[in-house]
Amino acid sequence: MSDPPAQSSFPRRLGSYGGDTAGPLVIGIGGMHGNEPAGVFALQDVLRSLHSRRLPFRGKLLALTGNRAALARGCRYIDEDFNRLWGSERLEGEDGQRAEPTSEEQEQRELLTAIEIALAQRQGPAVFLDLHTTSAAGQPFVVIGDSLLNRRFAFGLQAPVILGLEEQLEGTLLNYLSEQGHVSIGFEGGQHASPSAVENHTAAIWSVLTTAGCLQPQDAYERTPPEQPVCPVLEIRYHHLLQANDDFVMEPGFTNFQSVRRGQLLARDRHGQICAPESGQILMPLYQDQGADGFFLVRTVRRFWLRLAVRLRRLRLERLLPLLPGVRRHPDQAATLVVEPRIARWFVMEIFHLLGFRKKRQQAGKLLVSRRWHEPGTFEAGEPNR
Numbered sequence: 001m002s003d004p005p006a007q008s009s010f011p012r013r014l015g016s017y018g019g020d021t022a023g024p025l026v027i028g029i030g031g032m033h034g035n036e037p038a039g040v041f042a043l044q045d046v047l048r049s050l051h052s053r054r055l056p057f058r059g060k061l062l063a064l065t066g067n068r069a070a071l072a073r074g075c076r077y078i079d080e081d082f083n084r085l086w087g088s089e090r091l092e093g094e095d096g097q098r099a100e101p102t103s104e105e106q107e108q109r110e111l112l113t114a115i116e117i118a119l120a121q122r123q124g125p126a127v128f129l130d131l132h133t134t135s136a137a138g139q140p141f142v143v144i145g146d147s148l149l150n151r152r153f154a155f156g157l158q159a160p161v162i163l164g165l166e167e168q169l170e171g172t173l174l175n176y177l178s179e180q181g182h183v184s185i186g187f188e189g190g191q192h193a194s195p196s197a198v199e200n201h202t203a204a205i206w207s208v209l210t211t212a213g214c215l216q217p218q219d220a221y222e223r224t225p226p227e228q229p230v231c232p233v234l235e236i237r238y239h240h241l242l243q244a245n246d247d248f249v250m251e252p253g254f255t256n257f258q259s260v261r262r263g264q265l266l267a268r269d270r271h272g273q274i275c276a277p278e279s280g281q282i283l284m285p286l287y288q289d290q291g292a293d294g295f296f297l298v299r300t301v302r303r304f305w306l307r308l309a310v311r312l313r314r315l316r317l318e319r320l321l322p323l324l325p326g327v328r329r330h331p332d333q334a335a336t337l338v339v340e341p342r343i344a345r346w347f348v349m350e351i352f353h354l355l356g357f358r359k360k361r362q363q364a365g366k367l368l369v370s371r372r373w374h375e376p377g378t379f380e381a382g383e384p385n386r
Contacts, residue, residue, distance in 0.1 A: 010071055012110055014043050014063035017050040022123040023059025024212040024379070027115065028205055030063070030131045032083045032173060034070020035288065038189055039131025042201030055219045061209065062118050064111060066173075069103050076290035078103035084169070084292075086176035125379055127153070127183040129208050130174050131201050133192045135287040138256025140200045143186035145178040146358045147372035148313060149379065153185050155231070156211045157204050160257065162283070162298065164236040166359050169293070175359075178372050183379075188256075188284075213379070233301045235353075237280055240294035246270060248294050254285040260297070267294060309354045318355040318371065330368065339367040 010031065028046075030039025043063035050061070065071065067082040079102035085091075086108075101109075119126060141160040144150040154161045165186075166175050177184040185208065189200035206220040242248050246269040260266065260276045266285070267274040276282075276297065283296040312318075322329050326343030330336035337357065349360070349369075356371035 010040060010065045010068055012065055012068065012114055014040065014065055015047045016063065017047055017061045018057035018214065019060040021058050023057075024124045024214055025060050025062065025118060025122040025126045026129065026209060026212055026214060027062045027064060027118060027126065028129045028131065028208075029066055029111075029173070030201070031068070031071045032066035032130065032132065033076045033081075034067050034072070034078075035074055035076050035192055035290075036131075036133045037071055037074075038133050038192070038194075038197035039187075039201050040065055040071070041198045042131065042189075042205060045198070045202050046205045053219075055215060057214055059124050059212070059214045060122070061214065064114055066111065067104065067107050069107060076288065080104050081290075081292070082107060083173055084171040086173045087171035090171065091176070125183070125374075127208060127212050128174070128177045128185065129205065130177075130184070130186045131204070132186060132188050133190055133194075133197050134188055134256060134284050135192060135291075136254060136256055136285045137191045137194070138258070140187065140189050140204075141256065141283075143174065143188065145175070145184065145372040146353070146356055147374060148310060148356075149183055149374050150178075150185065150372065153183055153208060153211050156207045157185075157187065158207075158231055159187075159204075160231050161233045162236065163233060163301065163353075164358055165296075168236055168239040168296070181374050183374065192288075233306055234281070234283075234298040235301050236283075236296055237299050238277055238297040240267070240274065240296070242269075242286075242292045242294050248274075248286065250285045250287055250295065254282050254295075256283055256285075257281045257298075305354065309356070312354055313356055318357070321352075321355065333370070335373045336368055336370040339369060341365070341367050 028043045030043050031037055047063055050057070067077060070077050070082065082104040085104055139159065141162055142154045142157050143162045143165050144154045145166050146163050151161070166172070166178070174184050174186045187201065187204045189204065190197040209215045210217050210220045248267060248269045250267045251265060254266070258281065260280065260282050262276055262279045264276045265273055266276055266282070278297065280297040280299045283298050284293060285295040286293060321327050321337060326340035328338050330338050352369050357369040359370040361368050
């Protein structure tokens with residue numbers, strides 16, 4: 001791989017390949033956070049390889065840059081976290097208009113325009129691959145909204161898969177794109193400065209291109225990838241969200257997926273010690289100045305429940321949920337249920353999880369749970385991808 005260019009030279013549109021034959025549109029986005037350039041470098045590497053080898057290609061690959069201003073400075077963001085601005089209130093201007101837009105709001109307008117133009121011109125289903133890295137060391141992992149089609153793409157990446165992050169983080173680009181009905185995969189390629197992060201991202205891009213059917217596997221890899229063991233699927237159990245002026249400091253030495261025990265000292269802030277509320281594995285411990293997520297705790301989901309979820313969703317049993325007492329369909333959102341909180345104490349969230357309802361929020365004293373959906377005809381006609 002050649003030396004990466006200066007960060008300030010990154011254009012919004014890194015390049016594209018294909019487009020002459022109808023097929024999926026794969027949009028890769030790197031650098032949503034400016035201290036995470038590895039995804040940008042990987043997209044450039046894949047584009048160079050595709051053009052030099054002139055591989056046959058169905059559909060189109062489009063590579064975009066996220067927060068260009070923050071990339072130029074090498075910091076996570078300039079004014080506000082670029083990957084927390086993609087909620088409906090911000091996009092629709094419902095939270096008030098600023099006299100002067102922030103740096104990230106200007107970036108958002110440009111990136112959203114580029115995405116909308118590509119979607120309007122596509123000749124098939126769309127797949128988004130959002131490339132990130134973490135401040136802590138550890139193996140790569142995949143983040144998805146829990147639909148069967150997202151699972152198929154995620155399992156092809158041969159890395160641990162994390163479910164439930166969309167329940168914890170508001171306003172991410174991944175959530176926004178998933179809510180539009182597109183396949184949306186988040187890939188965390190390793191530590192920010194790790195030399196392997198670019199290689200991990202590069203492998204992830206090739207994998208998504210083959211799973212989408214843009215490339216044949218023999219074209220994507222110079223040699224057949226070695227067989228990998230089945231990777232675990234984990235769910236978020238705890239999220240330590242930081243408040244302003246918390247003076248949060250993570251204890252040194254934690255890595256992604258490191259086991260921790262209940263009561264173990266994990267961090268400190270101005271209130272004192274922060275200990276693990278339960279045993280599990282730690283994810284994304286914060287070792288950088290910017291960021292509002294101190295750490296997450298995750299646990300492994302048993303394969304039995306994953307297989308059961310597939311069977312239940314293919315039977316479309318979610319249609320029966322509104323028949324339960326205290327559960328009704330949302331009047332305006334087809335993929336959302338409104339649940340009485342007292343009912344939610346009896347019909348625990350695991351039942352909704354099995355049927356693909358993972359995003360939850362409170363509204364007017366009610367619990368709203370939503371599931372991921374995909375546009376009709378996405379990749380497999382007639383296949384229920386919920």
